[in-house]
Amino acid sequence: xxxxxxxxxxxxxxxxxxxxxxxxxxxxxxxxxxxxxxxxxxxxxxxxxxxxxxxxxxxxxxxxxxxxxxxxxxxxxxxxxxxxxxxxxxxxxxxxxxxxxxxxxxxxxxxxxxxxxxxxxxxxxxxxxxxxxxxxxxxxxxxxxxxxxxxxxxxxxxxxxxxxxxxxxxxxxxxxxxxxxxxxxxxxxxxxxxxxxxxxxxxxxxxxxxxxxxxxxxxxxxx
Amino acid sequence: xxxxxxxxxxxxxxxxxxxxxxxxxxxxxxxxxxxxxxxxxxxxxxxxxxxxxxxxxxxxxxxxxxxxxxxxxxxxxxxxxxxxxxxxxxxxxxxxxxxxxxxxxxxxxxxxxxxxxxxxxxxxxxxxxxxxxxxxxxxxxxxxxxxxxxxxxxxxxxxxxxxxxxxxxxxxxxxxxxxxxxxxxxxxxxxxxxxxxxxxxxxxxxxxxxxxxxxxxxxxxxxxxxxxxxxxxxxxxxxxxxxxxxxxxxxxxxxxxxxxxxxxxxxxxxxxxxxxxxxxxxxxxxxxxxxxxxxxxxxxxxxxxxxxxxxxxxxxxxxxxxxxxxxxxxxxxxxx
Numbered sequence: 001x002x003x004x005x006x007x008x009x010x011x012x013x014x015x016x017x018x019x020x021x022x023x024x025x026x027x028x029x030x031x032x033x034x035x036x037x038x039x040x041x042x043x044x045x046x047x048x049x050x051x052x053x054x055x056x057x058x059x060x061x062x063x064x065x066x067x068x069x070x071x072x073x074x075x076x077x078x079x080x081x082x083x084x085x086x087x088x089x090x091x092x093x094x095x096x097x098x099x100x101x102x103x104x105x106x107x108x109x110x111x112x113x114x115x116x117x118x119x120x121x122x123x124x125x126x127x128x129x130x131x132x133x134x135x136x137x138x139x140x141x142x143x144x145x146x147x148x149x150x151x152x153x154x155x156x157x158x159x160x161x162x163x164x165x166x167x168x169x170x171x172x173x174x175x176x177x178x179x180x181x182x183x184x185x186x187x188x189x190x191x192x193x194x195x196x197x198x199x200x201x202x203x204x205x206x207x208x209x210x211x212x213x214x215x216x217x218x219x220x221x222x223x
Numbered sequence: 224x225x226x227x228x229x230x231x232x233x234x235x236x237x238x239x240x241x242x243x244x245x246x247x248x249x250x251x252x253x254x255x256x257x258x259x260x261x262x263x264x265x266x267x268x269x270x271x272x273x274x275x276x277x278x279x280x281x282x283x284x285x286x287x288x289x290x291x292x293x294x295x296x297x298x299x300x301x302x303x304x305x306x307x308x309x310x311x312x313x314x315x316x317x318x319x320x321x322x323x324x325x326x327x328x329x330x331x332x333x334x335x336x337x338x339x340x341x342x343x344x345x346x347x348x349x350x351x352x353x354x355x356x357x358x359x360x361x362x363x364x365x366x367x368x369x370x371x372x373x374x375x376x377x378x379x380x381x382x383x384x385x386x387x388x389x390x391x392x393x394x395x396x397x398x399x400x401x402x403x404x405x406x407x408x409x410x411x412x413x414x415x416x417x418x419x420x421x422x423x424x425x426x427x428x429x430x431x432x433x434x435x436x437x438x439x440x441x442x443x444x445x446x447x448x449x450x451x452x453x454x455x456x457x458x459x460x461x462x463x464x465x466x467x468x469x470x471x472x473x474x475x476x477x478x479x480x481x482x483x484x485x486x487x488x489x490x491x492x493x494x495x496x497x498x499x500x501x502x503x504x505x506x507x508x509x510x511x512x513x514x515x516x517x518x519x520x521x522x523x524x525x526x527x528x529x530x531x532x533x534x535x536x537x538x539x540x541x542x543x544x545x546x547x548x549x550x551x552x553x554x555x556x557x558x559x
Contacts, residue, residue, distance in 0.1 A: 015419065015469065015497075016473075017504075017528045018470045028465060051242075053245040053491070055467035056466045058466075058467035058468070062243075062468075066532055070525055136247055137466065137468060139250075139490055140356060181357040200348055200357065204247060205244070206247040
């Protein structure tokens with residue numbers, strides 16, 4: 001069984017009769033992701049495709065009706081990937097003001113302790129990063145971001161909490177992100193923002209889109 | 224209009240779901256048993272995507288605040304209008320002041336209460352379904368509670384006429400009409416599955432266990448997913464998966480080795496290996512599998528999965544014809 005990174009051809013697999021999953025070969029990096037965005041834009045216009053939803057160097061296509069010519073679709077995906085040029089869209093910069101620590105960031109202290117850092121160091125490192133939005137997914141408006149500084153990587157919790165409040169800013173493994181809706185979470189919550197990145201009454205409902213970048217700013221740090 | 228008198232947890236408004244917003248992280252929500260939802264709507268001459276009340280906990284009781292045409296489908300429940308027993312899988316006219324009582328199912332697990340015209344809640348992102356994560360859609364983005372009042376959308380002029388008040392219609396439920404892979408006598412539910420991306424990552428023993436051993440629906444199962452208990456499914460080697468989009472029916476296997484079938488309220492993306500996907504044509508059977516019941520998986524190919532979907536459409540077509548014929552039989556043609 002090949003590790004994803006070692007595959008040199010795309011991996012395409014069925015998700016029942018409702019969708020098909022494309023996994024890009026090669027490294028997990030922004031350049032590969034830019035080709036995924038191109039592929040998504042093209043495939044979204046194909047007949048019979050309801051939606052093209054990028055993941056992390058992956059692309060889910062859902063069907064508007066059961067797709068009969070599934071082998072032809074696979075071949076078309078492979079061909080389109082061959083031809084996909086990186087999409088160098090210039091996204092917008094989204095600033096997210098965060099209140100770090102205290103009741104808003106109950107896990108900030110644990111992250112600092114685990115990493116042998118001061119709370120202020122963790123905040124400085126987190127706010128120093130500029131995070132590209134690779135894809136949206138998981139829950140409404142949530143962005144998968146790249147490039148969290150390894151000094152504040154922190155494994156997910158063994159037991160997820162049942163409710164992280166809307167606006168939670170958290171670290172999960174080597175990723176960071178903002179949840180605009182309340183829900184269960186296994187990530188380490190280091191702060192909270194009042195900025196909402198999702199509004200179901202808007203079109204599109206998510207404020208982020210792939211290609212944007214996020215920067216966190218420290219509104220204040222509670223200890 | 225109706226008023227909710229008695230209601231349990233997680234009773235929500237659902238249509239066929241919020242489709243086409245995965246790229247914003249918005250899952251599809253929607254009825255867990257879409258076949259039952261569509262049946263109830265057909266009986267009432269509604270659009271098949273009209274919103275109904277999905278009832279997973281019982282008893283559920285409403286009072287009519289005006290004469291109301293309703294249909295009940297789904298689980299095999301004890302249904303009464305005032306104190307008079309009523310057949311499940313049928314439509315009925317509730318007069319002002321009458322109550323409808325839906326008791327605990329004898330079999331299966333979810334009932335749908337539809338109304339002529341569909342329940343009037345706002346359309347959000349193309350759907351009236353209640354979105355659990357984000358708390359929008361449905362009735363104020365939440366489950367129903369005692370005292371809630373719901374009214375139907377005014378019926379469009381050209382919809383199928385309703386039966387006279389004295390008429391009720393009962394129908395053959397899909398678990399009789401669509402017997403293949405259906406719930407067997409001993410209460411086990413067999414689900415048809417297509418292999419998914421990481422099928423080859425599992426050990427031979429895991430593959431054998433997946434197809435050949437029973438799986439119990441644990442109490443941690445809900446609209447987000449059914450968590451199954453049984454053999455531990457082991458991997459040949461662990462592979463870090465990148466987050467990718469998923470759909471209802473995907474069977475994920477986290478490191479614990481206990482499979483989870485992702486369902487209507489699932490997250491839109493996942494990172495666990497996928498052993499298979501329950502075919503779309505059998506998702507309604509999961510929606511009707513009670514907590515504690517036993518599930519088995521059987522492998523099919525893509526062509527068989529498509530044929531299974533066609534069978535459902537044939538069944539629903541037959542229902543549409545029957546509804547129209549029945550109306551013709553009980554009433555002279557209206558001159559409009």
